[in-house]
């Protein structure tokens with residue numbers, strides 16, 4: 001009996017001593033910096049493909065010519081690029097509060113909306129079905145648990161969280177093979193998705209040096225180093241040059 005208690009005590013001391021020190025939660029000081037930029041596309045991208053939705057007659061939207069969304073560009077500016085801070089001393093030093101707001105992933109006319117999105121570890125992803133048909137939502141992560149779940153018409157939202165940072169997690173629908181979305185999960189709020197004019201903005205960065213990375217589903221990854229001083233608003237543009245692909249590794 002005495003030995004058992006002693007062993008338990010020893011074990012608890014060992015376990016406690018091996019806990020990593022808790023990082024402080026970052027609280028804004030008013031000195032934060034901002035990153036803005038444009039994602040450019042040089043060269044002729046592959047054409048998006050026609051989607052045959054006849055297998056599910058409830059899918060096609062009469063105002064929408066169904067096409068894949070792999071390349072959405074406008075006058076050499078590229079949308080749906082995930083832009084994120086990949087590394088930096090401040091990211092190692094602090095925890096960043098998880099927003100209480102949910103991130104929405106809708107399913108409408110048998111597309112995921114938006115096509116590319118980001119959220120923080122532990123933040124709610126609220127998945128809606130706005131269609132008169134059923135979907136089967138199926139993320140295929142590498143570092144997080146995989147799941148798939150049917151969502152019938154008028155079903156309540158699925159609310160999910162991710163436990164670990166991972167860029168990017170593909171999401172598919174087992175019912176409609178053309179449906180694709182990509183989710184970037186991070187331990188901090190410093191990410192954005194380029195809009196239809198290729199623009200992005202990341203606010204609230206503590207001054208410091210960072211690795212800023214971008215990802216596109218066909219054109220891969222690029223990254224640069226940026227040093228931000230107090231209150232700075234810095235421009236950081238990227239170009240995916242299809243004739244000279246450059247970096248494609250994460």
Ligand SMILES: [Cu+2]
Pocket residue numbers: 110134135136173174175176179
């Ligand atoms: Cu579906």
